Amino acid sequence: MNDRVVVAGAVYDRGRMLAARRSAPPELAGRWELPGGKLEPGETGEQALVRELREELGVETEPLERIPGEWPLAPGYVLRVWTARLVSGVPAPLQDHDELRWLGPGESDAVDWLDQDRPAVAEAMRRLPTGTDATGTVAPGATPERDAPTGPLSDGARH
Numbered sequence: 001m002n003d004r005v006v007v008a009g010a011v012y013d014r015g016r017m018l019a020a021r022r023s024a025p026p027e028l029a030g031r032w033e034l035p036g037g038k039l040e041p042g043e044t045g046e047q048a049l050v051r052e053l054r055e056e057l058g059v060e061t062e063p064l065e066r067i068p069g070e071w072p073l074a075p076g077y078v079l080r081v082w083t084a085r086l087v088s089g090v091p092a093p094l095q096d097h098d099e100l101r102w103l104g105p106g107e108s109d110a111v112d113w114l115d116q117d118r119p120a121v122a123e124a125m126r127r128l129p130t131g132t133d134a135t136g137t138v139a140p141g142a143t144p145e146r147d148a149p150t151g152p153l154s155d156g157a158r159h
Contacts, residue, residue: 003078005070007049008036008117010124011061013086016102017128019111020056023098032111034081034120035097049082056096059089067123071116081120083127 011018011034020035022028037052039045046063053061061084071079091100103110108125 002076003072004076005039005045005048006036006073006077006079007039007045007052008034008079008081008120009049009053009061009063009084010034010067010081010120010127011053011057011059011084011086011091012064012129013102015128015130016104017108017124018057018086018091019101019103019113020093020097021099021101021111022096022114023093024096028114030112031114032101033114033117034124036081038077045080045082049084053084056094057089057091057100058094059091060087061085062087065127067120067127069119069123071119073116079116079120081117081124083124 018035019032021030021032035053035056036049037056039048040051043051045066049063050061053059064083064085067081067083073079093100101111103125105125105128108121113121
């Protein structure tokens with residue numbers, strides 16, 4: 001395969017998935033995506049995902065599973081997506097993004113996704129783990145110490 005791989009993460013926390021609004025390049029600005037970036041030589045997809053999410057959002061994540069398929073981007077590039085669990089940190093738009101939002105079940109249409117992300121987003125939302133159940137038991141992959149509200153992150157997390 002001669003295509004260069006771009007990795008992206010459907011980052012889960014407390015039954016929600018993180019969406020990132022592009023600030024660059026101009027032709028993508030204002031549209032939403034699953035955050036990530038280019039695979040570097042010698043990296044696995046999972047390693048690239050952890051590195052990119054650390055660089056772009058300032059968080060530590062744990063890749064969970066790859067969503068089947070890959071989607072063409074610009075000529076010579078393909079997108080591969082993993083689900084990932086937020087391990088530590090509060091996501092902030094550090095690179096290439098100007099806003100982040102947590103989306104709960106049924107909220108995937110609340111933002112204008114980049115076309116190439118739409119199939120992966122649909123599958124990631126189907127796989128979305130639940131947060132806590134009615135008894136307060138934490139579901140696998142959920143982190144009860146995170147209590148940011150659904151919707152836009154607090155103004156303190158924006159740049």
